[in-house]
Amino acid sequence: MIKSQYMKFKKDDVIRIIFTIFAFSSLLFLLGIIIILFKEGLPVFDVVRLFEFIGGKSWYPTHEPASFGILPLIMGSVWVAIGAMIICVPIGIGTALYLHEIAGYRQRMILKPIVEILAGIPSIVYGFFGMVIMAPFLQKLLNLPVGLSLFTASVILGIMAVPTVSSIAEDALNYVPKSFREASFALGANRWQTLVRVVIPAAGSGISTSIILGMSRIVGETMTVLMVAGGAAIIPHSIFQPVRPMTATIAAEMGEAVMGGAHYHALFAIGLILFLITLVFNIIAEFISRRYRLKLGLGR
Amino acid sequence: MMKKSFLILLLSVMIIFTLAGEKGKISIEGSTTVLPIAQIAAEEYMMANPAVDITVRGGGSGVGIASLMEGSCDIADASRSMKDNEIKNAINKGINPVAHVVAMDGIAVAVHPSNKMTGLTVEQIKAIFTGRISNWSKVGGLDKKIVVISRDSASGTYEAFGNLALNGDRVRADALLSASNRAVITTIETTPGAIGYVGLGYLTKKVKAIEVDGVECTKENVLSGEYPLSRPLFMYTNGKPAGQVKAFIDFVKSAEGQALVEDVGYVGLK
Numbered sequence: 376m377i378k379s380q381y382m383k384f385k386k387d388d389v390i391r392i393i394f395t396i397f398a399f400s401s402l403l404f405l406l407g408i409i410i411i412l413f414k415e416g417l418p419v420f421d422v423v424r425l426f427e428f429i430g431g432k433s434w435y436p437t438h439e440p441a442s443f444g445i446l447p448l449i450m451g452s453v454w455v456a457i458g459a460m461i462i463c464v465p466i467g468i469g470t471a472l473y474l475h476e477i478a479g480y481r482q483r484m485i486l487k488p489i490v491e492i493l494a495g496i497p498s499i500v501y502g503f504f505g506m507v508i509m510a511p512f513l514q515k516l517l518n519l520p521v522g523l524s525l526f527t528a529s530v531i532l533g534i535m536a537v538p539t540v541s542s543i544a545e546d547a548l549n550y551v552p553k554s555f556r557e558a559s560f561a562l563g564a565n566r567w568q569t570l571v572r573v574v575i576p577a578a579g580s581g582i583s584t585s586i587i588l589g590m591s592r593i594v595g596e597t598m599t600v601l602m603v604a605g606g607a608a609i610i611p612h613s614i615f616q617p618v619r620p621m622t623a624t625i626a627a628e629m630g631e632a633v634m635g636g637a638h639y640h641a642l643f644a645i646g647l648i649l650f651l652i653t654l655v656f657n658i659i660a661e662f663i664s665r666r667y668r669l670k671l672g673l674g675r
Numbered sequence: 676m677m678k679k680s681f682l683i684l685l686l687s688v689m690i691i692f693t694l695a696g697e698k699g700k701i702s703i704e705g706s707t708t709v710l711p712i713a714q715i716a717a718e719e720y721m722m723a724n725p726a727v728d729i730t731v732r733g734g735g736s737g738v739g740i741a742s743l744m745e746g747s748c749d750i751a752d753a754s755r756s757m758k759d760n761e762i763k764n765a766i767n768k769g770i771n772p773v774a775h776v777v778a779m780d781g782i783a784v785a786v787h788p789s790n791k792m793t794g795l796t797v798e799q800i801k802a803i804f805t806g807r808i809s810n811w812s813k814v815g816g817l818d819k820k821i822v823v824i825s826r827d828s829a830s831g832t833y834e835a836f837g838n839l840a841l842n843g844d845r846v847r848a849d850a851l852l853s854a855s856n857r858a859v860i861t862t863i864e865t866t867p868g869a870i871g872y873v874g875l876g877y878l879t880k881k882v883k884a885i886e887v888d889g890v891e892c893t894k895e896n897v898l899s900g901e902y903p904l905s906r907p908l909f910m911y912t913n914g915k916p917a918g919q920v921k922a923f924i925d926f927v928k929s930a931e932g933q934a935l936v937e938d939v940g941y942v943g944l945k
Contacts, residue, residue, distance in 0.1 A: 435845055437828045447848075506858075511865035520820040521866050523851060606827070606852035617851050627854040630707075630734050631829030633761060634741035638829070 412650055416643035419443065423637075428644065434608040434619075436628065436638040443641045447608045449648075451525075451618035452594055454611055455604060458529025459536060459593045464586055466533070467540025471585075474541070475548040476570060494538035502602030505531040510603060519615050523605035526614045531603055532593050540589040547581020548574060580663045587663070591656040595649065597622040621645050699727035699919045705739020705752030706831050707855070708874055709908050711939040712778055713752055716927045719935060727919055736831045743911055744768050749920050751911040754780070754831030771914045777927050779942040781875040781897035782836050782904040785860070785882040787867045792816050794886030797903050800840050803870060806847030811868065823850040824862050824871030832856065835906045836872050872904070876940025894942045908941065 419428065423443045431444020470490060474483055509531065510522030551574050559569040575582070605617020606627070625642050632639040703713045710733045717729040732748075739751035744765050757765070757772055765772050784800060786792060795803075795814060802808040803821055812818045825846050826833040837843060853859045856877035863869040863882045875892060878884055884892050887903050896902035916924050926932050933943035 433848060435828065437834065438845055439843065506861060507865075514866065520868050521822045521851065521862075523862060601854055602858070606854075607849045608852070609849045617849070619852065627827040627852065628829040631737045631827070631831065632735075633737045633758065635764070636760070 409650075412643060412647040415640060416645075416647040417640075419637060419640035419644045423641075428641070429648075432610065434624070436632075436641060441637060443637070445621070445641075445645060445648075447610050448619055448621045448624050448645065450610045451604065451608075452620040452622070452649075454525055454614075454618060455528050455532060455600060455620050456590060456593050458525060458614065459532035460586070460590060462530060462533025463536040463540055463589055463593075467537045467585065467589060468544050468582060470537065470541040471544035471548060471582075472570070474545055476566070476574075490538050490541055493534070494542075498535065498596060498598040499602075501531050501535055502599040505599065505603035517615070521605065521617065523603055523617055524615045525604065525611050525618045528600050528604040528618070528620075529614075531599055532596055535596065535599065536589040536593050539592050540585045543585035543588060544578075544582045547578040547585065550581060551577045580666060584660045584664045587656050587660040591653045591660075594656070595622060595653055597626050601626050621649050625649075699724070701727065701729045701750065701919055701923055702732075702748045703729065703739075703750040703752060703910075704732045704734055704742045704748040705750075705911075706736040706754040706908070707733045708736075708754035708780065708831055709752035709777070709910070711876070712908070712927070712936050712941060713750075713910075715935045715939055716923070716932055719931075720923055720926050724922075727923075729923070735829070737829070740765075740772075740911065743772065743913060744770050746770070746913075749912065750924070753909045753911055754906070755834050756909065757911065772911045773913075773915055775910045775912065775916075775924050775928070776907040776944065777910050777924075778908045778933075778936040779897050779944065780835075780906055780908050781892050781894075781902050781942065782832065782839065782872050782906065783875050783878050783884045783892040784870065784872050784887055784904070785863055785878065785884050786870050787863055788881065788883045789867055790816065790883060792885055794889060796888050797840055800887065801842070801844065804841055804846050804850070805844045806849075819868045822866050822869045823847060824859050824866075824869055825850040825852055826856070826859065826872070827852045827854055832872070832874060836904065839904045839906065840872075874940075875942065878940075894937070897942045898944075905942075 423431075428443055428445060429449070430446055431442060432446050433442045433444045434447055435442045470486075474486060478486060505527055506523070510524075510527050512522070513519065513527055514522030555573055555577055556569055559573045564572065600620045601623040604620055604623060606619045606623060607617040608619045608624075609616065611618050625645055628638070629642050632642055703717065710731065713731045717731050721727060721729055736753040736755055739748065739753060740757055740761055742748040743751035744761075751772075756774065762772065784795065790811070792811070792814070799808070799814050803814070804823055804825070808814060809821055810818060811821055823846070826836070828846070833846075837846070851862060853862060853871075856873045859871045859873050860877060860879055860882055863871045875894070875897065878892075886892075890896050890902045892902055892904070897905045910924060910927065912920055912924065915921075927936075928944070930945060933945050936943045
């Protein structure tokens with residue numbers, strides 16, 4: 376009797392330890408990644424000063440003498456992100472509002488899975504589509520010198536981020552308590568007034584979270600921009616110029632960089648900057664969503 | 676008791692693996708330009724010598740050379756010769772890299788098929804790629820903006836092109852940088868004003884290769900050295916190759932190996 380109880384306790388204990396290890400493994404991975412990023416990224420500042428690295432306008436990492444200015448790469452990422460947001464925010468939020476407010480049961484049953492399939496398409500397929508179909512099409516349509524550009528990349532990335540934005544925004548709309556709506560209707564507001572004045576403000580921080588997470592997906596996206604952004608390391612003056620976002624630079628150059636050389640460290644430093652950017656996005660998203668849950672009195 | 680038998684099992688497995696290792700394992704890593712050669716040569720070699728196990732990986736010239744220094748590969752493929760600091764690093768690590776030329780490659784300059792240009796001089800190519808000329812009308816073509824397509828600045832082809840055509844000058848900043856030879860071809864195919872360069876083996880019928888200094892980019896002209904944009908491709912070993920590695924390198928250099936080199940689109944040495 377006593378023995379079996381002892382055994383049982385032991386078994387529970389083992390399982391508990393195993394799951395604790397699993398739960399903390401993410402932390403371990405994160406720590407490992409941070410340590411590697413700093414260890415491999417910081418040595419570049421022996422070669423180039425921080426200001427020259429972030430503010431420098433020319434990126435010729437393999438030239439003699441090399442120049443490591445990543446401002447064109449940062450601007451490439453920033454502009455592509457802004458362009459993609461212009462496309463994915465209205466479509467994503469619009470989709471969420473439609474699914475939540477207007478679509479009937481049957482429409483929702485069809486539309487929701489379709490949006491989710493969009494999320495499951497590998498990014499290389501998007502990239503291929505952009506490179507082989509969309510870029511030549513835009514190039515002919517608008518009579519541009521080249522179809523691979525900031526504009527093409529923004530459109531494709533915008534489409535890619537729609538599911539992220541719409542599904543999180545829809546969840547946020549679903550979280551709005553029914554009583555809010557009922558109260559609004561009871562006060563004589565119509566559906567539109569209820570939606571704009573009550574439901575959207577109540578879900579506001581959830582919707583902001585969806586936008587920020589969409590943005591973080593766009594900034595981190597690699598394969599697609601590598602294929603459709605064109606890859607010229609310039610600060611764009613027009614939306615039809617090619618750009619070279621940070622992620623594409625790392626992906627394209629890491630394979631050929633001399634291990635342990637300044638170029639190699641510079642690529643890690645770009646990775647570090649990207650990591651910090653997405654980290655900030657995630658912290659903001661977390662902060663907003665926490666505040667939002669408290670505001671609605673749903674606990675933490 | 677259990678522990679002991681497990682240990683014995685582990686030991687015997689390890690011994691078997693070491694024995695198998697001695698039977699002949701070659702690992703090759705490096706340049707994606709040399710990759711097709713290494714792959715087909717490895718396949719044929721293994722067919723003839725089933726006892727040998729060859730693994731071939733791409734990754735790039737820099738990666739291959741780094742692995743050779745770390746001792747994690749036996750042969751490093753490279754589409755460029757090793758840089759001074761790489762050689763210095765290798766010697767510091769006790770590695771003595773020896774180069775073997777296994778093939779020649781010509782870098783073809785290609786334009787969109789609708790382009791009427793038939794040839795350019797190296798000087799003109801340099802002016803276009805460095806940004807001094809931006810319109811086809813300046814080199815005798817139509818009044819159309821030139822879209823310059825280059826390989827990524829870290830690729831061996833870029834470096835070879837930079838040395839052969841640009842004398843080490845920088846490629847213009849607004850050039851489109853593509854991550855692979857195939858991506859260069861795809862972009863040229865779909866861009867009427869484009870000019871780009873690829874390894875001879877990657878040329879397709881959908882783009883138009885132009886003459887450089889009046890010489891067509893053909894195997895004969897690359898081998899004779901007449902075509903200005905030609906380069907050797909290397910396999911590096913640690914010290915003079917011995918045993919299986921030597922046999923493999925000899926095979927690649929043999930008439931049979933060089934026929935394979937031709938098969939995958941490069942220029943054989945004989």
